[in-house]
Amino acid sequence: MREQGTRDQWWLATLGRTIIWARLRVREAGTAEVFDSDGNTLGYDSEDTARAVLMDAEFISLDGMDADDALARGFTLDQIVPPDSSDDSRLRELMVQKIPSQH
DSSP: OOOTTOEEEEEEEEETTEEEEEEEEEOTTSOEEEEOTTSOEEEESSHHHHHHHHHHTTOEESTTOOHHHHHHTTSOGGGOOOOOOSSHHHHHTTSEEEOOOOO
16 A cells, blocks of 8 residues: 555566566655565665666666657557556556557
8 A cells, every 4th residue: 555655656677578567666755665576575775776776677667658668669658557456465466467469
């Protein structure tokens, strides 16, 4: 469950026709945590550190993605929606998704 004063950002990586999501949560105090597709929550001293770790792992911010970025990864922006659940144990099951086929 999201705490008051936090801000969530969705990041993704692609592997073939699969999207792997990561949730970057920035806390009011400026620290950050990443919830990954394995269900782990990894803490970081700052948003910048968490972003650097995600970028090193070849993740890209969904907010920073444009249509060309999406096409380069094999999908369009309207084909994908970040996973949604108020329960992190349920959310973990949704963190790996197949890219829908284009019709």
